[in-house]
Amino acid sequence: MPVLPKRLSGFTVIPIAYPSSLHFIYARAHTPPKSKTSKSKNVLPEGRTLFLVNLPPDATERELTQLFKDCGTVERVLFDFNSADAPEEYASDSDEEMIEAAEESDTEARPRKKRKLQTSEPKPPKVIPLPSPSLRTLRKTGSCAHLIFLDSSSLAKALSPPTSPKPWPSSEEPRGLSHYMAKYDNERPPLDTIKAHADSFMECFEFDLSKSKQEAKYRKGEAIVDEDGFTLVTRGGAYGQTLGGGVGVASKKFMLTGQIGGRKKKDKKKEKDAFYAFQKAEKQRKVILDMKKNFETDKQRIEKLKESRRFKPY
Numbered sequence: 001m002p003v004l005p006k007r008l009s010g011f012t013v014i015p016i017a018y019p020s021s022l023h024f025i026y027a028r029a030h031t032p033p034k035s036k037t038s039k040s041k042n043v044l045p046e047g048r049t050l051f052l053v054n055l056p057p058d059a060t061e062r063e064l065t066q067l068f069k070d071c072g073t074v075e076r077v078l079f080d081f082n083s084a085d086a087p088e089e090y091a092s093d094s095d096e097e098m099i100e101a102a103e104e105s106d107t108e109a110r111p112r113k114k115r116k117l118q119t120s121e122p123k124p125p126k127v128i129p130l131p132s133p134s135l136r137t138l139r140k141t142g143s144c145a146h147l148i149f150l151d152s153s154s155l156a157k158a159l160s161p162p163t164s165p166k167p168w169p170s171s172e173e174p175r176g177l178s179h180y181m182a183k184y185d186n187e188r189p190p191l192d193t194i195k196a197h198a199d200s201f202m203e204c205f206e207f208d209l210s211k212s213k214q215e216a217k218y219r220k221g222e223a224i225v226d227e228d229g230f231t232l233v234t235r236g237g238a239y240g241q242t243l244g245g246g247v248g249v250a251s252k253k254f255m256l257t258g259q260i261g262g263r264k265k266k267d268k269k270k271e272k273d274a275f276y277a278f279q280k281a282e283k284q285r286k287v288i289l290d291m292k293k294n295f296e297t298d299k300q301r302i303e304k305l306k307e308s309r310r311f312k313p314y
Contacts, residue, residue, distance in 0.1 A: 006161035007161070010028055011027060011028045012027045012028065012159050012160075013025075013026060014161075014162060015162070015164075016165060016168050017165035023054075024054060025053070025054055025055060026052070026054055027053075027158065028051050028159070029047075029049070029051070030044055030046070030051045030146060031046075032044065032046050043078075044148065045148065048148055048151065050155055051145075052144060052145045053142070053144045054144075055142075055145055057138050057139050057140065057141055058136050058138055059139075059145075060171065061077040061079075062169075065077065066169035067168070068154075070157075071155075071157040071158040072149050072150060072153065072155075072157060072158075073149065073154065074147055075148045077145055077146070077147055077148075078145060078148070079139065079143065079145045080144060080145070122207075124204060124208070125203040126204070127197065128200040129197065130189055130193060130194070130197050131186070131189055132186065135183055135186070136175070
């Protein structure tokens with residue numbers, strides 16, 4: 001086996017031993033940016049943060065914590081951390097203590113309020129969730145992470161080159177092909193589970209719908225009047241009608257013609273002629289007979305005209 005370099009471009013080379021392969025992780029101490037307004041100074045404390053590169057795509061926080069357990073206690077792990085999108089929840093310990101102390105002083109200064117008696121209201125039904133087994137998150141190849149130790153001595157131990165490859169910690173979560181098989185089964189739950197989930201969701205929806213109707217301003221037989229004194233009017237029928245009753249407004253047709261719009265009578269449907277084959281044949285036969293009859297009458301009329309025009313000298 002060739003001799004591996006202990007350091008490379010300022011990074012410590014950490015070989016990771018898999019059952020059938022070898023992987024390399026590169027580590028160095030985190031250096032905070034020079035800008036004073038950066039959020040990463042509170043999130044990533046200097047002297048306790050380890051920067052890792054070329055992590056396995058399926059690495060988890062638990063596995064990294066177990067990998068560096070011999071170096072010291074790991075406080076937290078941040079994958080692909082971006083200082084521009086630093087969340088507010090990762091604040092420094094001193095800031096958290098100051099906030100807690102301020103909240104305690106405020107609670108002591110404020111007088112205690114009397115608790116209101118809770119009225120018995122119907123509890124909303126709960127939606128039965130679909131089964132969701134814990135699956136590891138797959139990241140991009142060569143992803144990075146920040147490991148924050150509890151003290152600076154742990155960081156120094158983690159940066160010392162190992163004498164032999166470190167074994168990757170085992171986990172109960174599926175990995176490789178078994179991960180995709182578990183994901184496939186998770187996306188296709190049994191029909192009984194889907195039915196229970198859908199029924200509980202519809203019960204929750206109907207409960208919210210009935211509650212919104214009870215809390216609505218509309219009451220049957222009462223007109224809705226806004227803050228300025230205007231009555232809500234809707235268009236409907238010959239006369240407009242208010243929600244709940246009250247003042248009515250005439251429709252456009254009534255204002256123009258003065259007639260109440262009634263329903264138009266529908267014309268009776270006429271039977272179609274020559275719809276069937278025998279009807280077509282009878283219609284054609286009748287047309288031919290009429291043509292022959294007209295032809296004979298026209299012949300007789302022409303003969304009469306000829307006889308009336310003949311010259312008779314005697």
